[in-house]
Amino acid sequence: MSKTITIINLSKHFGKVIAVNNVSLKIDAGTFLTLLGPSGCGKTTMLRCVAGLEDPDGGEIYIGDKLVFSYDRGISLSPAKRDLGLVFQNYALWPHMKVDKNITFALEIQKMDKAEMNKRVKESLAEVKMEGYEDRYPREMSGGQQQRIALARMLAYRPSVFLLDEPLSNLDARLRMDMRSELKRLHYVAGATSIYVTHDQVEALTMSTNIAVMKEGVLQQMDTPDRVYHYPANLFVADFIGNPKVNLLEGKVERKGLVNMGTFEVAVDTYNTTGKVVVAVRPEDITISTSPEKGAVEFTAYSVLPAGADTTIIAQREDISITVRVSGISHLKMDDKIWLKFDAATLNLYDKVSGKLITA
């Protein structure tokens, strides 16, 4: 039932602003793809183009084998003919209809018979754990409940593609956590190919089977969460993904396998590169000790921020500041001397000029 989505050279601009710039993506059937990026990166526009709510200025979109949009052929199917469901950021429940009406609206248009319709309402409400809410008006429910109804409304007519436009961003932090697992479960059960738009990288990492990172309308990287996190394709992705942020240290490769940071050197895997580079290292990939160790570099604890499960330590050495994360509560004090050790296998090297990951 689920379908592949193929996007080829998609472009869309509004006036002089290029919202989507020549993006190509192939989304396998059953994938949960997250479009991730800062606000204004074109991710929502992409989604709206797939939905058929915007007419792109170039490119093609296939849903399954069906060509739903082609600029060159002058084809653009209406949203209704694309077999997809869309959940909006602000839920977009029709305020003058009760929950059951909201859900049956699409079914009535399909001229489904009454009994089947009632069954669908029951089923979809059960799927989002909102049984018994048929008679409520949207304004009589909390934001989280409205969001569930919006999901139920989409589930009820069983589209083969789910489109979700920042569906959790209007919820409070606690509810967002709960809904993440619910959504992931819903996708797992329904198996529909899903495109999920968010600016929240934690959401992207936790829920997706694939992440497409965008910036200023250009696709930066499309990969599994694991690869996006551990092998960001460029400095933008490295910097955008991860909390606390990745450490980006500028240095120079003077001898093969060694990057000179000015006052200390870091060993890297055998990269055949020379010249100016940026070393990216995740805070949790650095080991910390309170006494000198071979290969470790001396720093000062500038600030220690325990947060229960883990502690973030800001280490300082002259004008270089590095964020380190250790599990549990650290008993370091501010201005303690510490020694940081880097693991060559966890370091990524980027070209200083192009910002691209150096792979060889």
Added chain:
Amino acid sequence: MTNLSIPEIPFSLRFVASSRRIFRWLTSTKVILSLIMLVILFYMVIVPLYRMLETTFTYQDKDLFRVPTAEVGEFTLFHYIRMLTSEYSKPYLRDPLVHSMEISVGATGLAFAIGGLLAWLCIRTDMPGRKLINQLALLPYIMPGWTIAQAWTVLFKSRITGGLPGVFEFLVGQSPPPWLSYGPVPIMISSALHYYTFFFLFISAALMSIDSNLEEAGDLMGANRSRILRKITFPLILPALLSGFIMTFSKVMGTYGGPALLGVPVKYYTISTMIRSAINIGDKADGFVLAITLILFAMVNIYINQRLVGTRKSYETIGGRGFVAQQTKLRNAKGLLTTLVVIFQVLVIVLPIGLLLYDTFVLVPGNYSLDNLTLHNWIGESVKNINNGSPGILRNPKIYAYAWNSIRLSIWTALFTALLGVILGYAIVKGRGTRLAKLVEQLAFIPYVIPGIAFGAVYIAMFARQMGPIPPLYGTFALLVVVSVAKHIPYSSRSGVSAQLQVGRELEEAAEVAGANFWQRFRHIIFPLTSSGFVSGFLLTFITTMRELSLIILLVTPSTMVLATQTMRYKENGDDQMANAVIIILIVLVTIGNFIIGKFRGGSLKKGLGM
């Protein structure tokens, strides 16, 4: 990642593709609606204006007497030369123009003073009865614009001007001074007492939307009260003030009723009354030159106002609605101010209607003593020497016909206007940012700058003969509907836009994704969510059309007469009591209409006004 690419399209297919794209654009709902609106606006606004201009630049039948060599339809500047530079210029154009300006400036200033003070008292003080005043402020929308002028004549008409004595003369025993009976002063006052509500509504809305924290911040910095008023409050409500100025000024400029009742008897002509007399004696082109003058002045007025405010200062709704109004305690002045406000309301509402009503019960005109009271004017049989032999108003079948004309004119106009409002609102809001939508919005604004009587004049020029698919409409009831709908387009588009803006675009898109076509979306989503706006627009139009005079006075014929124009005709024939009875009927009908329509779906006048 797989390498994705689009296969090359053969040239022949490219042409098909681009025509498909154009077709899709043309058939998208917002474009179709915009195009339909463009055609309608073109016919209702642009063509009439063009035809009017054309008329002023060509010889007309009547000019053959003046210029023997002329040929009808030939290009000429004759009318402009005649109206602007000849000996006719002073009595026909220059003097009336000065008079129009005079009363507009005077009435606007007075209306501002009254409306501003009332708004401040209602919103920012602890005066008792504020709520009531707030509601009464809408009454002038219900009363015909010339009600006070007509009541004025009942009170102050005098034998000096060759008429019958008014109530004042009857009670005091002396004629009132001539300047009080007729002329600029009474026109100014009676117009101001009607139009002050624009200022009241605009300023009170603006005062309400100003977060008084802004003023308190000034207070904390040590500014005194008048300084805060001048430097903070005033600049913040300036845009609202100027909207009030534009509206009042152009309304008074284009108003016909007041100047006709209080100016014409003493030969104090304004452009509006002059247009009517020029057209009545067959000098259509001359009348149009006057109408164009009026339009130009109204446009200059709006232009100057917009330059004064400047777009950068348009911060009408800062601070939103969440205001914490700090109320000024009136203390000692409370009693005095309250009394003054009560007296004012009596003067504006109770006294005029009371006078008009009392006059209808008078048997021998000019004798206001109690033993001269009668119901003859209402229910009497025809008597030869009373009211030129016409029967009582309620026995006169013509009055019923006119009342029915008024009602159906209002209903049709309101229906079409509200419908246009929904469509215009949809086309403009959904097309936001496109040139097409902008064009529609701007065209829809044009009737706003054309004063009522000039707009009516425009429509004489149009539709006198076949125009494309439209048959000649002059003298038909349909023409009255068309002109009334056209004049209301700016209001309907504004309220339509604000109604549409309240429906988030996602609500419609959600329905679109769910498979609903435009008609289903409109019926199930858009219309239910904008229906209170629809009803409010309907209500506002119904009421303003019912008591509209300036707009249609030039277009009515005996068979399409409505109550408002019949009032004027009775006045012109000297049947004052009949006229007063008709205006009372009109007020009653409008009030009933307001009450009934207000029952539906939360419609309200205020909403119709976009407040």
